[in-house]
Amino acid sequence: SQQGEEDPQALSIQEGENATMNCSYKTSINNLQWYRQNSGRGLVHLILIRSNEREKHSGRLRVTLDTSKKSSSLLITASRAADTASYFCATVPYNFNKFYFGSGTKLNVKP
């Protein structure tokens, strides 16, 4: 499968703590994207990192990409109860115009 695989499958933390989730993939990529899905809703784009980038920030989000290890991580700092959601990585290969999604990390932030 060319899909990204997130780890862990589920994560439960207290409000104010940091949350880290990881994504591993198998093929060369054009870019990697992270999405959030609240229960019963569609996916919302969080951040896109291109294959020639190593780190990107957006507010409380920090994404890293290591193409040699074919892995990425998403860090949410100072988490809030509103961050409770499932988080998915999507990989976009160079020679295909397709998005490949993993099965997601379910994050629960306890108030």
Add this chain to the structure above:
Amino acid sequence: NAGVTQTPKFQVLKTGQSMTLQCAQDMNHEYMSWYRQDPGMGLRLIHYSVGAGITDQGEVPNGYNVSRSTTEDFPLRLLSAAPSQTSVYFCASSYSRTGGTEAFFGQGTRLTVV
């Protein structure tokens, strides 16, 4: 700006019935796609299109048809519904046909086949 609109939000079908899931976007995006989401399996690509008149298969195309007659609309047809097609279906669109930009998702259609 409505973004990506899917209809209906919920649907119950009997085995063997056919139906069309509608998807429309108002962002003039070239790339549109359909996914199904099953518990523990993430999103799997059914069909996608890089422009009007151009469609191609994804990972799980069997039992589904698509067409793209306009830039705005990308309907998904279930020809003869089966219980294995019970799932949540998402339509998504993207500006770039090469996947270089973010995807915008609809709110989903929850389909149950009995």
